[in-house]
Amino acid sequence: MQVFDHTACALGEGPMWHPERGELFWFDILGKRMFAKGAQRREWQFDEHVSACGWVDRDTLLMASASGLWRFDIPTGDRELVTALEADNPTTRSNDGRADPQGGFWIGTMGLNAEAYAGAIYRYYKGELRKLFDRITISNAICFAPDGTRAYFCDTFSKQIQAVALNSDGWPEGEPEVFLDLKGEGLNPDGAVVDADGNLWNAQWGASRVAGYSPAGAFVRAIDAPASQTSCPAFGGPDGTTLFVTTAAVGLDEAEGGKTFYGPAGTTGQREHRVIL
Template identity: 45%
Template sequence: MQDPQNGATGAVEAAPLHILDAPACHLGEGPTYDPASDKAWWFDIVGRRLFEKSSASPDVRVHELPMMASQLCTVDDKTQVIATENGLHVRDVATGRLTHHTALEADETDTRSNDGRVHPSGALWIGTMGRKAEAGRGSIYWFRGGELRRLYAQITIPNAICFSPDGTVGYFADTARGDIHRVSLDPETGLPAGEPSVFVPAGAFAGGPDGAVTDAEGNVWNARWGAGRLEVFTPDGRHLRSLSVPARQPSCPAFTGRHLDQLLVTTAYEGMDEAERAGDPNAGRTFIVQAGVRGVAEPRLRLTP
């Protein structure tokens, strides 16, 4: 039965979870997991921090950054690329050294990177937005082999970027507008092969659509900013599950762990005053949720042609 207040089918589940021993994030974002190194990575965008955690240890390592960053891509065992307010930078895994690689809206000093994910073809989709979430200042770009293309413009807060396991479908949202879109893709390149259509309409569920990831069956797991939950949709847009998150502003999920059967979920205390933070004590904390399903490994970024 459908809940008329939030569009959800059935009860909200309280899946087993635990809170990582890591500093609370002003704006947690961009979780990803590299199976080869058994390392999960995520960011505090506003706090200019990159977090690193092995599933074999409870310890979380914090890397201070010289700039705001939002997305990490693995290139090979020694090399990563991070999307930042100043463009795409190559990161040396051993030393943390950053080297500028590709400009991203270099002439727009009041924009920064936001949500992104790597397509099975090795292409990165990365969103940009105004630093103050100015209406229509953002875009979504495609990057692979040194080539950068703008796919969609006039976006306020790009989010929910993820792909079907076979690479034939892409998803994205503008949180400010509220709907999630679906678009057919060329699986060999990750480029659109048609026009986007509405996958989940605005207002159908509580909260705004934030980050998303697909599982091995192609279901879309979407963090709902302001609603303290994850909503799960089948590839044809049917609502499947609702999972509670004990923080009001979950921002992005990613499958993690040796068996890719856990969800690392970032959250934020962005925009909260002192009273609101007191009423939401887990705001900004990072969770490991026992999802009961398996995801797929994040592809590696193709950096060279």
């Protein structure tokens, strides 16, 4: 993989390829910044933690912050609150998030200091924000099967990725089951994305890699990254065959730490799904 952007993010996260703009959006959660890079590079500074987004239309994002979900206007930088998100809880912030095939947006929260079980995972869909799962320490790996019948998520602290069935509207049905147990390998599952064939690609914090697993949970292969704290992958580029990976510099003295990387994925990703507000 090569450097896509040299900015050393304290906690790079939330990469999202905007298919209509041909731009990658990503975040430095601890730096309270959002970046975009395509033909040009831009960044926005906020007064609270921001962590993830989905695209609504060419000029609009749904952006997650510590206090809410916001309609963000890309050309002007203006934002308008869509719904509060744990705004009455000063000890938590948003973390991993992604749009699902049905047009909903899933967003996880966690404690500012990764307090045990302080976080949760929510879904925003057609005007409703609903809590799906609670007692989450570090919410991560939110991603979806291409046909919209299965969602994945994890609590990094548990070292397990869960899978849960979805109904036709994209709401979970039944109880989550363990899809991938990484405890035996000592691996820390962070952000994840699913390709067009249904394989899950998981950034593994501290392991300098993004690892691929089949829909049955079998290891496929790993893509090495130049920084150890890989945090989240995203597919993008004109044909969806480029893999972007954010990383984190926090707690490290590492030359490449916190930079955002890209390279050939060796597979084709799903087009990022549009959020329906």
